[in-house]
Amino acid sequence: MLKKIPWLIAALTLPLHAEIHVSTGFEGGNAEVVSLDQATKTLRIMPALHEERGWPCWWYFKLDGLTAGDEFTLEVQAQTKPFREKTVLSATWCQPKHAWISGDGETWTPSDKGTPGADKTMIYKIKAAAAQMSVAWGPPFVPADAEKLLAGLAEKLPGSKRFELAKTRGGRPVQGIRIGDEDAPHQVWVGARHHAWEAGGSQVGRGFVLWYAGDEARELRAKTCLHYIPIMDVDNAALGAGGKDAVPRDHNRDWDAGPVYPEVAAAQRMIRDIHAKHGLDVYIDLHNPGHDDPxxxxxxxxxxxxxxxxxxxxxxxxxLAAASIIKPYHVHPKYRFANYVKTEEERGRMSSGWVRNHTGDFTISVTLETGWNSPLMSVEGYSNIGAGLGRALAAYIVENPRRK
Ligand SMILES: [Zn+2]
Incomplete structure (x- = not known):
């Protein structure tokens, strides 16, 4: 009997297949494992809560130990703990119709459509293409992506100038780039990620700025100085936290006389300065809205x-935006208004509101909300929205918005 024990131990410790392993220890990584059944290859997660860092809705993790061809089941539920006071976030924010999958961390494809399960879960059936893959709420865009994008732009456009907007409270650099002559007759500011979970905003921003750096934008570039910030809330984007409704307030509600976040204070200083010296023509803030929004x-x-x-x-x-932003979806041809923001005080400290209140009659300050809950909102889909935004800008500036 005793002699058999080493064999028994060997049989128990050497499974026939590798164990599935979940990891989140990288930029933008986020998942709290609720359960993992190795036998049925079923993982249940919820977005991990980062105390005081806003909505727990974003998730992004790596899976190891699969075999190509394995059928894997992902169940996503809402975080059960409140993110602020007694408020628990609705599951709709963390349950896109499709999960997004990547084998190399660059190319992202949608899973089959998820199906609602018991206990308000969303169930995604995923076929493994390799032993390791990344799975996320949507195509991620993390600070390393911003760095890569800005380095590529600086190399392509020798007249451009990279700058560090600020260091965050967490000590991370918030990067930007200026494209064009500082004294150009038109001045434009485009930025994303006042809300860290809204990675699609940065994807639109990337599509926009790559269009802006291309041949089609040559004429626009000649008379415009663009100031572009790929990620405002770098700390929460790096941590995989949602950012929205952070304590004491999020980046997009921080635009008053005493900002909490150094990067907001720095953006205010720069915008005031640009407007004082040259006049600001256009301010565009890029976001993702609710799950059924266009x-x-x-x-x-x-x-x-x-x-x-x-x-x-x-x-x-x-x-002009309605004529130019047409794929994969047309932009809604009329403005919406953030009427859920009730007080003048709060409206004034939204980024777009602050810019409106500190610039001129000819300045426009708008927020583009790109609906995300669709398999068409891939890297390419977001990029097409961004290119459409660029075409709208070109058509707008060529008319000279400062004309009387
Ligand atoms: Zn937002």
């Missing part, structure tokens, strides 16, 4: 009451 712009609350150049420019912008 692609649309939030416009200024006072739009209906506007007159003169201001009214003309906002109207012209939405008309």
């Amino acid at each position: 692609v649309f712009f939030f416009g200024p609350f006072a739009f209906e009451r506007m007159t003169g150049v201001q009214q003309r420019n906002y109207q012209r912008w939405i008309d």
Whole structure:
């Protein structure tokens, strides 16, 4: 009997197949494992809660130990703990119709459509293509992607200038790039990720800036200085935290006289400076909205009451955007208004509101919300929205928004 024990131990410790292993220890990684059944290859996760760092909705993890061809089941449920006071986040924010899968961390494809399961879970059936793969809420965009993008732009466009907007509270650099002559007759600011979970905003930004660096934008570049920030909330994007509704407030509600975040304070200083010296023509903030929202712009609350150049420019912008942002979805041809923000005080410290209040009559300040809950919102899909945004900008600037 005793003699058999070493064989028994060997049989128990050397499984026929490798164990499936979940990891999140990388930029943007996030998953709290609820259960993992090795026999049925079923993993249940919820987005991990980062205390005071906003909504637990984003998830992104690597799986090891699969065999190509394995059928793997992913179940996603909402985080059960409140993210702020007693508020637990609704499952709709963490349950896209499709999970996104990558074998190399670069190319992302949608899984088959998820199906609702018991206990408000969403169930995704995933076929493994290799022993290791990455699985995420949507195509990720992390600080390393921003670095790669900016390095490529700086190399392609010798007249451009990279800059560090600020160091975050966590000590991370918030990077930007200026493309064009500092004294150009038109000045444009485009940025993404005031909300860290909205990786699609950065994907749109990448599509936009790559279009801007291309041949089609040559004429626009000649008369414009673009200031571009791929990720504002770098800390939460790096940690895989949601950012939205962070304590004491998130980046997009931090635009008052005393910002909590150094990168918001630095953006305010730069925008004031640009406007004082040259005038700011266009400010665009890139976001992702709710799970059943389309692609649309939030416009200024006072739009209906506007007159003169201001009214003309906002109207012209939405008309040109509607003609230019057409794939994979058309942008909604009318502004929406963030009416859920009730007080003037809060409206004033939203980034787009602050910019409106600190610039001129000819300036437009808008928020592009790109609906995400579709298999078409791939890297390429977001990129096409970004290119459409670029074409809208070219058509808008060529008319000279400063004309009387
Ligand atoms: Zn947002």
